[in-house]
Amino acid sequence: MDVSIKKIADHLEKEVSIKGWVDNFRSSGKIAFIILRDGTGFIQNVLVKNEMSEEEFNSIKDLTYEDVIDIKGIVKENKRAPGGYEILVKQFKIIYHYDKEEYPIQKKDHGVDFLLNHRHLWLRSKKEFATIMIRDEIIKAIRDYMYENDYILLDSPILTPTAPEGTGSLFETDYFDTKAYLSQSGQLYQEAGIFAFRKTYCFGPTFRAEKSKTKKHLTEFWMIEPEIAFCDLNELMEIEEDFVIYIITRIIERQKNNLEILGRNIEDLKKITSPFYRISYTDAVKMVNDGGLKMEWGEDFGADEEAIVSNHFDKPVFIHRFPKKIKPFYMEDDPEDPKVVLGVDLIAPQGYGEIVGGSQRVHDLDKLLKNLKAAGLPEENYKWYIDLRKWGSVPHSGFGLGLERTVAWITGISHVRTAIPFPRMINRIYP
RNA sequence: GCCUGAGUAGCUCAAUGGUAGAGCAAAUGGCUGUUAACCAUUAGGUUCGGGGGUCGAAUCCCUGCUCAGGCGCCA
Numbered sequence: 001m002d003v004s005i006k007k008i009a010d011h012l013e014k015e016v017s018i019k020g021w022v023d024n025f026r027s028s029g030k031i032a033f034i035i036l037r038d039g040t041g042f043i044q045n046v047l048v049k050n051e052m053s054e055e056e057f058n059s060i061k062d063l064t065y066e067d068v069i070d071i072k073g074i075v076k077e078n079k080r081a082p083g084g085y086e087i088l089v090k091q092f093k094i095i096y097h098y099d100k101e102e103y104p105i106q107k108k109d110h111g112v113d114f115l116l117n118h119r120h121l122w123l124r125s126k127k128e129f130a131t132i133m134i135r136d137e138i139i140k141a142i143r144d145y146m147y148e149n150d151y152i153l154l155d156s157p158i159l160t161p162t163a164p165e166g167t168g169s170l171f172e173t174d175y176f177d178t179k180a181y182l183s184q185s186g187q188l189y190q191e192a193g194i195f196a197f198r199k200t201y202c203f204g205p206t207f208r209a210e211k212s213k214t215k216k217h218l219t220e221f222w223m224i225e226p227e228i229a230f231c232d233l234n235e236l237m238e239i240e241e242d243f244v245i246y247i248i249t250r251i252i253e254r255q256k257n258n259l260e261i262l263g264r265n266i267e268d269l270k271k272i273t274s275p276f277y278r279i280s281y282t283d284a285v286k287m288v289n290d291g292g293l294k295m296e297w298g299e300d301f302g303a304d305e306e307a308i309v310s311n312h313f314d315k316p317v318f319i320h321r322f323p324k325k326i327k328p329f330y331m332e333d334d335p336e337d338p339k340v341v342l343g344v345d346l347i348a349p350q351g352y353g354e355i356v357g358g359s360q361r362v363h364d365l366d367k368l369l370k371n372l373k374a375a376g377l378p379e380e381n382y383k384w385y386i387d388l389r390k391w392g393s394v395p396h397s398g399f400g401l402g403l404e405r406t407v408a409w410i411t412g413i414s415h416v417r418t419a420i421p422f423p424r425m426i427n428r429i430y431p
Numbered sequence: 432g433c434c435u436g437a438g439u440a441g442c443u444c445a446a447u448g449g450u451a452g453a454g455c456a457a458a459u460g461g462c463u464g465u466u467a468a469c470c471a472u473u474a475g476g477u478u479c480g481g482g483g484g485u486c487g488a489a490u491c492c493c494u495g496c497u498c499a500g501g502c503g504c505c506a
Contacts, residue, residue, distance in 0.1 A: 028469085029462040048463070065456095080464060099457095102441070107467040108455050109443055113498050169505085185506075210505050211432070217505075303502070328506050343506080357506055400506080427498085 005041035008085050011075045016087065018043070019095070021124070022067045024107060025060065032060050034089075035082075036071065041257075042126060044086040045071055056092045065103035066124075068096040083257075119422055120431045130258035131418055134251060135407045139203075141250040142224050142401075145243055146201050151226055154193035154200040156186025158207075162381045169209035171219075182207035187398060188330075188385050190227035191361060195392055201226040211426050215415040216353050218404060220424035227398035233332075233342040233360045236397040237318050240346055240356050241276050243401070244316065248272050251410055264412040277317040281340065284309050284319050300326045306354075310347045316355075320344040329371040332360040332395075344399075352409035358399025365389035 003016045020038035027033075030049040035042055049057050063069075073089040080086075104114075105121050115122045122128055146153070159173075159180040170181040186202035193200035203224040210217070228239065251259070252269055259266055279287070288295045291308040295301075301309070301319075310317060321340040324333065331341035346356035362368045368389050372379060379386065407419035417423040422431065 024467080026465050026468050027462085028465065031463040031465080033465050033468085035466090044466080046464075050463095078464090080466075082466065102457060104441075104456095106442060106456055109467090111443075111498080114442070187506090208505070212503085212505060213432095214501080214503090214505095326506095331506085345506090354506095359506085 005036070005038045005043045008041075008043060008075055008087075012077060012085075013075060015072060015074055015090070017070070017072045018087070019068065019070050022063055022065055022069060023124075023126075024065070025063050027060060032057075034060070034063070034069070034071075036069065037124065037129075041083070042129075043083065044081045045073065045089050045092075046076075046086055047089045047092060051088065052090055052092065059092070059094060062094065062097060062099075064097070064099045066098055067094055069093060070095050116417065116423070116428060117430065123421060126261055128418060130261040131407065131411050131413060132421060133258045134255050134262075134411050135403070135419060137251055137255050138247055138403070138407055138410065141247045142203065142403075144250075145246045146203075146224075146226065149199070151199045151201045152193070152197040154190060154197065154202060155204065156183060156189035156202040156225070158183045158204065169211075171207050171209045184208050185223070185400065186225050187227065187400065190225055190398055191330075191385070191396065192388055194227045194229040194396055194398075195388060198229045199226070213426055215408075215417075216405060218416055218420065218423055218425055221416070221420065222403035223400045224403065225398060225400040227396065229394055229396045231360070231397040232395055233320065233344060233397060236358055236360065236399060237276075237278065237320070237344055240318075240344075240358060240399055240401075241274060241316075244276075244346070244356070244406075245272065245274060247406070248410060259411070262411050262413065264410075269410065272315055276315055276346070277313045279309070279317060279319055281319055281322045287312060298323045298325065306347060307351060310349055310351065310353075314349060316349060317347050318344050319347060327359070329375040329377065330359070330361050330368070332362050333367070342397075348405070348409045350409070352405060354402075355405045355409060356399050356401045358397065360395065360397040363389060363393045363395050365393070 001016055003011055003018065005018065008016070018036060018038055020036045022034055023037040023042060024035040025033065032047040034045040034047065036045055047057060047060060070093045071087060071089055072091040073087040076086055076088050077084060078086050103121070104118050105125060123132065159175065160183050161180065170184055173180050173182065184206050186204065186206070190200050190202055201224060204222065205220055206223045207220050209219065228236070231239070248269055252266060256266065282297065284301070285295055285297050288305045288308050293304055293308060295305055309319065320343065321334055321337070322343050324339060324341045327341050327343050331343045334340045334342055341359065343359035345354045347353060348355045362371060365386070368386060369379065372382060404416040404419040408416045411419070413419060417425060
């Protein structure tokens with residue numbers, strides 16, 4: 001019976017058939033071990049000389065990495081086997097054999113540059129497999145949460161006519177006789193969506209042509225951006241918290257094996273429970289200064305400043321109510337303090353940084369026009385966005401969650417470049 | 432963009448002014464429970480490019496390129 005490695009435990013002591021790729025093998029004369037990968041997992045196969053035909057046993061001499069083999073054998077539980085299960089092989093056949101060139105990715109350490117240049121092959125490795133499987137589960141959890149909570153998927157365009165915020169670096173491309181820009185956020189379009197569908201989201205790639213060279217930045221990354229009508233800042237934080245906990249709970253439930261492959265401490269993840277910490281920007285600045293780093297009210301947090309704040313907490317922390325001048329034009333003023341806006345960042349623990357940024361949006365027409373002017377942004381670029389405030393405008397809020405930063409945090413990997421199958425970075429667009 | 436570090440065999444690294452080496456991978460052989468298996472043998476080099484200086488350079492100097500770690504930039 002053909003089975004997948006993922007479900008091998010259901011077939012204990014039964015004969016199964018598996019096709020897959022040779023991930024690793026060891027031979028000891030009269031016993032051999034082949035680690036087989038079938039796309040759902042990895043399993044050790046034990047070949048014992050007198051348990052199978054001599055011809056088949058001897059054919060393992062021809063094996064090379066990434067050969068494709070067909071195996072029939074009995075599923076056994078064995079503590080010595082990685083993963084706890086192995087297959088005692090009865091029949092063994094090499095279906096495709098490759099020895100024209102040796103396989104570049106080896107079982108020893110490689111440098112990051114080499115591995116990224118071979119990303120198309122590196123994906124076959126165990127840790128990369130585990131990371132991408134968890135990424136897939138996080139994406140599924142995100143979509144399930146949106147579905148279960150009545151959000152409507154409203155895809156924002158990727159080709160856009162202008163810089164939505166007029167700031168930041170955008171990738172420019174020809175668009176017939178004019179120019180187009182790759183989207184750096186779908187938010188403004190979601191704000192159009194909520195007046196038709198009340199709660200919407202988009203989930204797609206976004207692009208930033210910034211020359212950032214850090215472990216938290218990609219030039220192409222995925223972001224989910226929900227937008228909610230009749231929602232204020234406090235409700236927004238509740239939703240963000242509920243959403244993040246939903247994702248983490250799902251990963252703990254369904255991706256334990258892959259978390260273990262990555263060496264992620266699951267007990268630490270289990271501590272990510274409600275409520276998250278909430279702290280105002282003003283209090284965070286005090287915390288930074290008390291922590292020994294000079295910082296003026298009104299400045300944005302640098303890497304060191306952010307670390308001081310996040311290291312105070314063992315769970316994610318919301319920092320809310322930022323100075324108006326360091327935040328974009330669409331954020332609503334705090335009615336109790338016009339110097340600050342109703343924006344909020346969610347900072348993950350252990351240095352993974354900002355994984356969510358959100359705000360209550362300006363919904364008053366005159367205030368929006370005033371903010372645009374103050375930001376030096378031309379009204380004509382925002383005609384449709386301004387229209388939204390002319391008819392049926394209500395208080396609303398939304399946020400954007402960076403997928404790769406979330407994947408990096410939950411898996412415990414050190415850099416967002418391996419949280420996406422084919423990373424795009426300042427000096428890397430191959431393969 | 433800035434700071435720091437690195438670039439030597441297919442890969443990961445050693446050799447700091449005097450004959451370029453190891454482990455892994457490859458090839459051959461051995462081994463009945465391996466865990467990145469192990470053991471033996473063989474083969475494997477434009478020391479990132481360009482220039483300089485020295486009796487002599489992987490090593491020192493100048494220059495260019497590439498990469499990494501960090502910072503900055505970044506809603």
